[in-house]
Amino acid sequence: MSHYPARAVVDLAAIRANVAALADHARAAAVLAVVKADAYGHGLVPSARAALAGGATWLGTAQVSEALALRAAGIEAPVLAWLYAPGAPLAEAVGAGVDLSVAAPWALEEVLAGARATGRTARVHVKVDTGLGRNGVMPGELGALVDAALRAEAEGVCRVVGLWSHLAWADAPDHPTVRRQAEVFADAVRLVEGMGARLEVRHLANSAATLTDPSVHLDLVRPGLAVYGLSPVPQLGGPEDYGLVPAMRVEAELALVKEVDVGQGVSYAHAYTTTERTVLGVVPLGYGDGVPRHASGDDTVPGGPLQVGGRRLGVAGRVCMDQVVVDLGPGATETAGDTVVLFGPGRDGEPTAEDWARAAGTISYEIVTRLGARVPRTYVGEAP
Numbered sequence: 001m002s003h004y005p006a007r008a009v010v011d012l013a014a015i016r017a018n019v020a021a022l023a024d025h026a027r028a029a030a031v032l033a034v035v036k037a038d039a040y041g042h043g044l045v046p047s048a049r050a051a052l053a054g055g056a057t058w059l060g061t062a063q064v065s066e067a068l069a070l071r072a073a074g075i076e077a078p079v080l081a082w083l084y085a086p087g088a089p090l091a092e093a094v095g096a097g098v099d100l101s102v103a104a105p106w107a108l109e110e111v112l113a114g115a116r117a118t119g120r121t122a123r124v125h126v127k128v129d130t131g132l133g134r135n136g137v138m139p140g141e142l143g144a145l146v147d148a149a150l151r152a153e154a155e156g157v158c159r160v161v162g163l164w165s166h167l168a169w170a171d172a173p174d175h176p177t178v179r180r181q182a183e184v185f186a187d188a189v190r191l192v193e194g195m196g197a198r199l200e201v202r203h204l205a206n207s208a209a210t211l212t213d214p215s216v217h218l219d220l221v222r223p224g225l226a227v228y229g230l231s232p233v234p235q236l237g238g239p240e241d242y243g244l245v246p247a248m249r250v251e252a253e254l255a256l257v258k259e260v261d262v263g264q265g266v267s268y269a270h271a272y273t274t275t276e277r278t279v280l281g282v283v284p285l286g287y288g289d290g291v292p293r294h295a296s297g298d299d300t301v302p303g304g305p306l307q308v309g310g311r312r313l314g315v316a317g318r319v320c321m322d323q324v325v326v327d328l329g330p331g332a333t334e335t336a337g338d339t340v341v342l343f344g345p346g347r348d349g350e351p352t353a354e355d356w357a358r359a360a361g362t363i364s365y366e367i368v369t370r371l372g373a374r375v376p377r378t379y380v381g382e383a384p
């Protein structure tokens, strides 16, 4: 690999173990590992293979292009893709054996056209909006959509294999909308099966519901974040409470170390000023790499957390596009090339993605998913 002074080290053994733990949480259900958005920043194909090795029997992507990339890599497991607009390459998807979500009449028509173009039966999961208010056909229009799909099924053009939905408040397990959505979903299942659909899978649960609410596991659970070892419910428990291990560690080499005087303004707008003669380090990762600018520090609050030489420090001043500065402290002995850890599993005192989420006022999903494409991913823990 070409030289880059930073990297995301992804532990595939952790992904395998996390999926095994999720399968254990949802014993009655199969596991669909969600690998959208480049597997939440971890790398699509290696992560997908690790999830399958850990016991996932399905993969899920948002975009059709992501599902096709899995097929292009030779992955043959069932894949569901659920987000596309008119004109998507659905013939290619049907031809590649990708299951497609359908949430509107136009989508069904395009899927059926794709199936007719390839001569292959399209596998359809009808998505019903049980209350999220996002994707999915409204319950009042479900019957008409399924009726059209079943007529196409009778002609062999498609198979209605799934009915599914997504929760609005899965990360607050006691929220009344969870029960209400589960009831609306149960009604939808009764309706669709009553119309003659022979569903293979009914599915509703994301990571949070997989970990906290067995009543909505149904036939298939769809964890994403938890596959990568992060907690979707940090207010209820960390990864360790659910048997998960964060799979990503982000580290960089110090690009410069220098001594400066007291009163030295640091980085743009001098948001931070040294309070004594000290040693500054330049860390070659910035918002161009996905380090959130919201996690900048100033004179009163340290920025996003960093671990250097076993010490927990924070970003000094503004997060820049390509770099951040860290105040290593008076007499620090680090030199250029020494390692700085932004986040990892947290087992050696290093910060976690959750710590960065808190520093930036966001969720850990965004910290790992926004890691820049230019940061190389390297892999450890390959299957033997």
Ligand SMILES: *Cc1c(COP(=O)(O)O)cnc(C)c1O
Pocket: 034, 036, 082, 166, 205, 206, 207, 208, 222, 223, 224, 225, 226, 232
């Ligand atoms: C992203 C996504 C998931 C996975 O969500 P997590 O909270 O990461 O587990 C499941 N289902 C749908 C429809 C999604 O878009």
